[in-house]
Amino acid sequence: MALSGVEIFKLLPKTNCKKCGHPTCLAFAMKLAQRQASLDSCPDVSEEAKQKLGEASAPPVRPITFGAGDKAVKMGEETVLFRHDKKFVNPCAFALEIKDTLSSEEISELAGQVVGSEIDRVGQKLRIDAIALTNSSGDAGKFESAAKLVAEKAPEVPVILCAENPGAAEAAVKIFAGKRPVIYGANSSNVDAMAEIAKANKAVLGVTANGLEELSTLTEKIKSLGVEDMVIDSGARKAKDIIEQNTLIRRAAIKKGFKPLGYPVINFVQREDSLHETLMAVIGVAKYASITVLSSIEKWKNLALFALRQNIYTDPQVPMQVEQKIYNIGEPGPDAPLFITTNFSLTYFIVSGEIENSRVASRLAIMDCEGLSVLTAWAAGKFTASKIAQFISESGVEKEISHKELIIPGYVAILSGSVEDKLSGWKITIGPREANAIPTFLKTRTA
Amino acid sequence: MSFTPTKETYSGKVYPVTIGTGDKAVTFGGENVLTFHSFEGETPNRPVIAYEIQDVPPTDWPDSVKKPFEGVSDDPVKWAKFCQDELKAAVIALRLIGTHPDKEDRSPADASKTVSDLLAAIDVPLIILGSNHAEKDSQVLVAVAEAAKDKNCVIGKAQEANYKTIAAAAMANNHKLIAMSELDINLSKQLNILITQMGFEKERLITDPMCSALGYGLEYTYSVMERIRLAALLQQDATMQPPMLGDIGMYVWKVKETHAPEADQPQWGSTEERGIAWEATTATSLLIAGAELLIMRHPKAVEALEKVIEELI
Ligand code: SF4
Numbered sequence: 001m002a003l004s005g006v007e008i009f010k011l012l013p014k015t016n017c018k019k020c021g022h023p024t025c026l027a028f029a030m031k032l033a034q035r036q037a038s039l040d041s042c043p044d045v046s047e048e049a050k051q052k053l054g055e056a057s058a059p060p061v062r063p064i065t066f067g068a069g070d071k072a073v074k075m076g077e078e079t080v081l082f083r084h085d086k087k088f089v090n091p092c093a094f095a096l097e098i099k100d101t102l103s104s105e106e107i108s109e110l111a112g113q114v115v116g117s118e119i120d121r122v123g124q125k126l127r128i129d130a131i132a133l134t135n136s137s138g139d140a141g142k143f144e145s146a147a148k149l150v151a152e153k154a155p156e157v158p159v160i161l162c163a164e165n166p167g168a169a170e171a172a173v174k175i176f177a178g179k180r181p182v183i184y185g186a187n188s189s190n191v192d193a194m195a196e197i198a199k200a201n202k203a204v205l206g207v208t209a210n211g212l213e214e215l216s217t218l219t220e221k222i223k224s225l226g227v228e229d230m231v232i233d234s235g236a237r238k239a240k241d242i243i244e245q246n247t248l249i250r251r252a253a254i255k256k257g258f259k260p261l262g263y264p265v266i267n268f269v270q271r272e273d274s275l276h277e278t279l280m281a282v283i284g285v286a287k288y289a290s291i292t293v294l295s296s297i298e299k300w301k302n303l304a305l306f307a308l309r310q311n312i313y314t315d316p317q318v319p320m321q322v323e324q325k326i327y328n329i330g331e332p333g334p335d336a337p338l339f340i341t342t343n344f345s346l347t348y349f350i351v352s353g354e355i356e357n358s359r360v361a362s363r364l365a366i367m368d369c370e371g372l373s374v375l376t377a378w379a380a381g382k383f384t385a386s387k388i389a390q391f392i393s394e395s396g397v398e399k400e401i402s403h404k405e406l407i408i409p410g411y412v413a414i415l416s417g418s419v420e421d422k423l424s425g426w427k428i429t430i431g432p433r434e435a436n437a438i439p440t441f442l443k444t445r446t447a
Numbered sequence: 448m449s450f451t452p453t454k455e456t457y458s459g460k461v462y463p464v465t466i467g468t469g470d471k472a473v474t475f476g477g478e479n480v481l482t483f484h485s486f487e488g489e490t491p492n493r494p495v496i497a498y499e500i501q502d503v504p505p506t507d508w509p510d511s512v513k514k515p516f517e518g519v520s521d522d523p524v525k526w527a528k529f530c531q532d533e534l535k536a537a538v539i540a541l542r543l544i545g546t547h548p549d550k551e552d553r554s555p556a557d558a559s560k561t562v563s564d565l566l567a568a569i570d571v572p573l574i575i576l577g578s579n580h581a582e583k584d585s586q587v588l589v590a591v592a593e594a595a596k597d598k599n600c601v602i603g604k605a606q607e608a609n610y611k612t613i614a615a616a617a618m619a620n621n622h623k624l625i626a627m628s629e630l631d632i633n634l635s636k637q638l639n640i641l642i643t644q645m646g647f648e649k650e651r652l653i654t655d656p657m658c659s660a661l662g663y664g665l666e667y668t669y670s671v672m673e674r675i676r677l678a679a680l681l682q683q684d685a686t687m688q689p690p691m692l693g694d695i696g697m698y699v700w701k702v703k704e705t706h707a708p709e710a711d712q713p714q715w716g717s718t719e720e721r722g723i724a725w726e727a728t729t730a731t732s733l734l735i736a737g738a739e740l741l742i743m744r745h746p747k748a749v750e751a752l753e754k755v756i757e758e759l760i
Contacts, residue, residue: 243483243484248486260450261450273751275720275747283755283759304704307665350663
């Protein structure tokens with residue numbers, strides 16, 4: 001549980017020796033409470049205090065990684081309930097369920113889909129992060145051979161081994177030695193054996209229960225058995241219950257510092273209907289899941305889920321910006337129109353989208369205005385005539401085009417005269433105020 | 448350590464808003480908790496989805512969302528009846544896009560006729576939207592508000608530049624009103640205050656913090672909605688307590704992902720399914736963020752939303 005500054009102060013030496021760089025022990029305690037200092041800075045702190053404070057200062061949701069190498073998945077470390085308070089830290093991983101009852105061809109095909117799922121979106125590489133191999137057959141031998149096949153076909157993909165039978169889990173986990181798989185799951189009837197296997201094989205242990213009471217008891221027990229890296233499943237499967245349980249877990253961890261639920265959450269959202277399943281995964285991503293398990297990964301579905309995850313996990317404090325440069329939209333020839341606007345990413349997306357919709361190949365000059373929109377940037381003196389003129393002349397765009405016409409946003413029509421003065425030989429045209437008028441604007445120009 | 452769930456008790460409540468008349472009237476809002484948190488409070492009404500139609504044929508909609516309305520979308524009355532009777536729409540949202548000066552520049556009288564014809568043909572509630580041209584909307588929406596007098600419609604959207612005339616018309620003719628501002632909680636709050644200062648009851652307002660599409664700023668709308676809802680519940684801020692609108696279809700069906708052919712973007716998969724998923728994903732995330740009223744286009748996306756709402760309540 002998070003301690004207050006005064007509670008921390010009581011554990012410090014109270015000598016005010018200043019070795020920590022703070023004027024008093026109390027001042028240092030206050031910084032510790034706000035997580036702006038580290039206990040290591042005080043050389044004289046007692047072992048007892050270290051232990052108590054160490055527990056209290058551990059992140060409310062334990063950081064855990066599964067898989068190995070470049071594709072390892074980081075989870076946990078979350079500190080807030082709402083993304084506007086602070087960036088959500090480790091994006092929810094998507095896992096494809098593969099059942100061991102499938103034929104070898106089918107298993108290979110699905111493993112191949114996961115390997116081939118990576119796409120580039122707005123400069124990030126996104127993929128289906130993991131395979132959840134399920135012991136649907138109930139047979140340890142079948143599970144083991146399916147695991148071998150997965151390890152062979154998708155050697156770099158992190159795995160979640162879903163089996164209730166410790167024998168099956170143990171047989172399969174050996175195949176992923178050194179690759180830090182998740183073994184899912186420990187439940188109240190197999191907990192001792194599963195904890196033993198996870199410990200011996202350095203695996204993360206997935207824990208499943210019927211509700212949060214039982215889940216808390218299980219994670220405490222597993223911790224006492226020497227396994228600290230867990231992912232937890234409340235047993236919720238229906239959308240309503242997933243929101244409720246995930247919210248209660250996150251609140252318990254963050255608001256109460258309740259350690260038994262301070263672990264990443266895994267949600268199983270498989271549905272018959274793939275679109276319905278997509279929307280279940282949306283709920284998982286928005287509401288605190290660290291892993292959502294899917295039953296199919298069509299390309300359209302992946303794209304929508306990747307975009308959503310990117311949106312939810314962007315930093316709300318950093319204005320979204322795109323790089324300053326001249327962007328080609330379509331394949332503009334020398335006589336193609338040239339637009340200019342600011343580098344606020346929403347502005348860029350919307351303007352470039354509308355130019356694209358108009359199907360008139362164009363150039364779009366994006367000017368660095370610290371991520372502000374047109375009107376705000378203009379008001380802040382960042383989108384001014386002289387800065388526009390300087391950017392256009394230094395961009396070298398003049399060499400690529402056969403005209404000297406620049407289209408400025410309608411909102412800054414007032415700048416047209418002064419830009420014309422500063423960019424000699426150029427004609428400044430006033431474009432529409434709103435991006436959605438761009439297609440009509442371009443159509444009437446060419447007509 | 449034994450587990451005790453941390454339940455929140457909120458002091459504020461979202462206003463319930465009823466639209467339409469007779470048996471087909473619908474109510475949304477009314478909860479005193481975050482959306483779908485029925486485990487800690489009251490969520491008396493389920494979110495409502497309106498089908499979007501237009502006064503002119505949807506020539507600029509991508510093919511995959513034009514197709515379901517083929518044969519009816521050339522006439523708003525046929526289109527509305529199709530949505531009501533075949534698709535079982537709970538609400539129809541008519542967008543008078545043809546009144547935009549850059550489109551067909553239809554007159555306020557044309558728009559009023561369309562509205563009267565529709566009202567005569569359907570019995571589900573009607574949302575009447577302008578073309579989002581601030582000046583033109585203030586003429587068009589005043590005329591249609593009168594044409595729909597006492598039908599308890601939703602009129603929208605009142606924005607900072609034109610709220611006075613539109614709010615006055617909605618008030619005089621007993622309608623509900625959408626107040627839209629651009630992605631900023633303070634602007635939303637300010638506009639709601641300005642409108643209520645005119646004597647418009649806050650219980651008749653619907654806040655539209657402006658929608659954005661998945662992949663194109665969705666997170667801004669998402670967070671503004673969450674913040675508005677928290678202000679309503681935690682700070683008991685009455686100006687933030689009207690239910691919220693997600694005007695999904697219009698924003699979603701113009702982004703590249705909803706229409707780029709699979710041949711151009713093989714790694715993106717089927718165009719049609721991608722478009723539907725784009726609309727449904729945007730809509731689901733805004734439901735989670737707090738929207739109670741959605742305006743959508745594709746019947747399959749609406750159907751998927753209804754299914755997920757069924758699971759959420
Ligand atoms: S170093 Fe330790 S004992 Fe010295 S002032 Fe800082 S907290 Fe107090």
